[in-house]
Every structure is written in structure tokens, then in C-alpha cells.
Amino acid sequence: MKLRKVSAAAAAALVLSLTATACGGDDDKDSGSGSGDGGTIKVGIKYDQPGLGLKEPGDKFSGFDVDVATYVAKELGYEPDQIEFVETKSADRENALARGDVKFITATYSITDERKEKVDFAGPYLLAHQDLLIKADSDISKGTDLNGKKLCSVVGSTSAQNVQKEIAPKAQLQEYSSYSECIANLQSGAVDAVTTDDSILAGFAAQDQYKGQFKLAGLKLSNENYGVGVKKGDTATVDKINAALEKMVKDGAWDQAVKDNFGPAGYQNEKAPKIGVIVS
Numbered sequence: 001m002k003l004r005k006v007s008a009a010a011a012a013a014l015v016l017s018l019t020a021t022a023c024g025g026d027d028d029k030d031s032g033s034g035s036g037d038g039g040t041i042k043v044g045i046k047y048d049q050p051g052l053g054l055k056e057p058g059d060k061f062s063g064f065d066v067d068v069a070t071y072v073a074k075e076l077g078y079e080p081d082q083i084e085f086v087e088t089k090s091a092d093r094e095n096a097l098a099r100g101d102v103k104f105i106t107a108t109y110s111i112t113d114e115r116k117e118k119v120d121f122a123g124p125y126l127l128a129h130q131d132l133l134i135k136a137d138s139d140i141s142k143g144t145d146l147n148g149k150k151l152c153s154v155v156g157s158t159s160a161q162n163v164q165k166e167i168a169p170k171a172q173l174q175e176y177s178s179y180s181e182c183i184a185n186l187q188s189g190a191v192d193a194v195t196t197d198d199s200i201l202a203g204f205a206a207q208d209q210y211k212g213q214f215k216l217a218g219l220k221l222s223n224e225n226y227g228v229g230v231k232k233g234d235t236a237t238v239d240k241i242n243a244a245l246e247k248m249v250k251d252g253a254w255d256q257a258v259k260d261n262f263g264p265a266g267y268q269n270e271k272a273p274k275i276g277v278i279v280s
């Protein structure tokens, strides 16, 4: 009799703990404690950037940012099946971290002084450069050629900011919420060019449905130092992630991720950055 009561209580406790693990709440703990306690960790990525962060049919995720996130999560104590990927579009990243929706973000997220006021960064783990994607027969060949032209980029990105501030202030900039929308507009002829990081543009250009249609201008219009975004003040997680990134480069996993994800697009990446060194 007594025994039965104890087991019922134990079963109830188990159900409770499973429920607590399974239900994604919105407090900080639910994004992952970083202690590898058998729970899950929430990680922000892009869902529509081939080669970097892509949600594929069957809830599969691929890309360099996904591989970096998976390596980092493992070092924090989480196996791949304990990672819950969450879409963090360019304009949503700071808020997602501030709200505690995700523990960290690997989403082509450039480290900038402005962003550092709101979030902390580990890294950098990749150096990319802003470029233009244009139709294969386009005669646009430099940044200033964009003045007066229709240009597409994404709200909340450094790419859109750089165009307005420096590259071509007189371009007719259209800002969408994701780069895949810009690519569709380039294909239809609604815009003359798409601007963002070369790493992202190369991934789109290599897609079967776009092969032969587009080219990268190859302009290196900026330096984009990709960091792992973390909630402001969470220095313990920043330190752990920096150690994970250093290990990833040392043990060859970084090179392998480059080969797997950038190889198919023929993207010539820069060598692995040094942790804490920003190329301005």
C-alpha cells in the first residue's frame, strides 16, 4: 500500500519535471541553463540562408551557423537532439536575446559597437564582406553605380545601414524582413541588386533554381565579423563559447564546417579569425 503511494508520487514528480522541460516558457532558464542538465537549449539561427542557416523539409537544419551552434552547444553540455533552433531574423536578434527567447544566436550576426550596447558577443568566428548580387548580364560594377537604382536589403541589417550611410545614399533601398524575399525580387526584375554579406549571397547564387542567373560583384564593401550573440551581461556564457570556438578551430571542426557548407557554393572564405580580434 505504502509502496504504491510512493510510486504514484514519484510518477507525478516525473511527469511534472518532464512537463517543465518540454514546455518552452519565456523566462531565462528555458532558453537553456548551459549546465547540460538533460534539458534543451534554444539557439537562434536564420531559416532561409542556404549554406549558413537553412530550415529544410522534415525540420532539418543545415549551414555553417548551424554547425557552429551544434559544436558550441555540445561544449555547453547539450547533444544535437537537445538543441531547439528558433528563427531569429535580422531585426529580431537583439530583442530575442533580451527577452531570453534563446540562449545564444549564430545568425550571420555581425559584431558592431551599436549592437554591443544591447547584447554581448563571443567570437568572432567568421569574417565576411558586404557585396552585391546582380543579374548575370548586369553592368553594375561598383557601389556608386547603385545610386538611382533599385536595391534590396533587410531591415535591421548592417548591409542596409551601410548602403544608406556610405555606399550609395541615393540608391532606392527597399528593405524586407529576409534575404530570400530580396532574391525573389531580383529574379523577377523588381530590383536591380541585392546587398548583404558575400557569404550569404554566394549561398543563394549556388542554388539550383538560380544557377547561371546571378553573379556576385566581388566588391568587399565592408568587414562583417560574425559573433555569437548572448544576453547582455552573461559573461560566463561568452567565456564558455569563446573557449568552444577556439577548440573548434584547433581540432579541425571549423575547417570541416567551412568545406561542408561553403564548398558547394564555391565561397572563398577568409581564414578563421582570432577570438576577440575585430577587423574594422
Ligand code: GLU
Pocket: 090, 107, 108, 109, 110, 154, 156, 157, 158, 159, 196, 197, 224
Ligand atoms: N552580417 C550582417 C548583419 O549582421 C548582414 C547579414 C544579416 O542581416 O544577418 O547585419
